[in-house]
Amino acid sequence: MEAAIDRIMMTYDLLLNRTAAASADARAKVTAYINTLIEAGEKDTHRLTVCGLTYLRQLDGTNDPVKAGYTGL
Template structure:
């Protein structure tokens, strides 16, 4: 689980330029989320990494198509 969290945070830090406090907060949130996935039976570290990155991007709104300029037209 720790390897997946480390990979998530390394990748997420490359995507966004954030303060150390924001990075620590994101790590705490994704650690709790990944722990929930592991408790539910997910063991694949690659899948945990993808799910964790998706979770963080949903939290910060960076994968919102409307914010990204997509209008559907």
């Protein structure tokens, strides 16, 4: 689990320039989320990493095409 969380945070920190406090907050949230996935039976480290990154992107809104500036035109 720790390897997946470290990989998630390393990749996420490359995507966004955030403060140390924001990074610590994101780590706490993704750790709780990954624990939920593990309790549900997920064991694949790569899948946990992808799910964790998707979760963080949904939290900060970068996964929303409208917020990213896409209007569909």
